[in-house]
Amino acid sequence: xxxxxxxxxxxxxxxxxxxxxxxxxxxxxxxxxxxxxxxxxxxxxxxxxxxxxxxxxxxxxxxxxxxxxxxxxxxxxxxxxxxxxxxxxxxxxxxxxxxxxxxxxxxxxxxxxxxxxxxxxxxxxxxxxxxxxxxxxxxxxxxxxxxxxxxxxxxxxxxxxxxxxxxxxxxxxxxxx
Amino acid sequence: xxxxxxxxxxxxxxxxxxxxxxxxxxxxxxxxxxxxxxxxxxxxxxxxxxxxxxxxxxxxxxxxxxxxxxxxxxxxxxxxxxxxxxxxxxxxxxxxxxxxx
Numbered sequence: 001x002x003x004x005x006x007x008x009x010x011x012x013x014x015x016x017x018x019x020x021x022x023x024x025x026x027x028x029x030x031x032x033x034x035x036x037x038x039x040x041x042x043x044x045x046x047x048x049x050x051x052x053x054x055x056x057x058x059x060x061x062x063x064x065x066x067x068x069x070x071x072x073x074x075x076x077x078x079x080x081x082x083x084x085x086x087x088x089x090x091x092x093x094x095x096x097x098x099x100x101x102x103x104x105x106x107x108x109x110x111x112x113x114x115x116x117x118x119x120x121x122x123x124x125x126x127x128x129x130x131x132x133x134x135x136x137x138x139x140x141x142x143x144x145x146x147x148x149x150x151x152x153x154x155x156x157x158x159x160x161x162x163x164x165x166x167x168x169x170x171x172x173x174x175x176x177x
Numbered sequence: 178x179x180x181x182x183x184x185x186x187x188x189x190x191x192x193x194x195x196x197x198x199x200x201x202x203x204x205x206x207x208x209x210x211x212x213x214x215x216x217x218x219x220x221x222x223x224x225x226x227x228x229x230x231x232x233x234x235x236x237x238x239x240x241x242x243x244x245x246x247x248x249x250x251x252x253x254x255x256x257x258x259x260x261x262x263x264x265x266x267x268x269x270x271x272x273x274x275x276x277x278x
Contacts, residue, residue, distance in 0.1 A: 021200070024200055024203070028195055028199070028200075029195050032192070032195045032199075033192050036192050036193070037189070037192065041192075043193055043196070047196055047199055047202075050195075050199060050203075051199060051202050051203050051206055052206070054203045054206075055203060055206040055207050055210055058203075058207045059207075059210065117185075118185055118188040118189060121185070122189075133189070134189060137186050137189065138186060138189045138190045168185075169182075
């Protein structure tokens, strides 16, 4: 994960607008990705959460003492905000039909069918599982980084990811040949 | 299987661009949060000052009332004395009077 220099972080904490903009430019793209991918890929909700994260960050930066990496600290705030919203969404949403039939309906564009399959798979995952999958498989974070952000142990994350991938393969592995 | 997984990960990676107007919204949110904080602090401060002022006014009123009562009592004694009343004799006299008859 990329890091901004301590001096910029310190200035941003003291209210320097230019420094805060540099912090935003450095970390917002990744925060956006994590949040968007974790909360069911809804742009409006993701934008609200990212806005909330950086407003809170602006107030909290002065308290950051440098005991951990700034990126880990920021992504942890984003992770918590995304989890809270995703759990709320999950409670409101009805159970979706998770499985796709082998072969799919005739005449449908393969790309759309793939996208539909992806969305269906994601709908069966918990917010934590979605985050883990995205962080590792898509964003290439190390287990150490994912553990630092999520607060879970590396060992538990490795086991969880392995089981998750097995489950996805079993349920969806033969679709869309 | 490998092709499906590859497509799945490829699809997962598709994320729209960070909305360009988002930073402006964040600055607006920061400004709003600061205004709310200042308003709350000012309200609490004013409430404290008004409460302290009210308590002080009530206390001063009580003190003033006590002083007036003592003064009134003193003036009454002085008046009785000036009228020729022997206050101490009257106290002794009335203390011996039996009103039960």
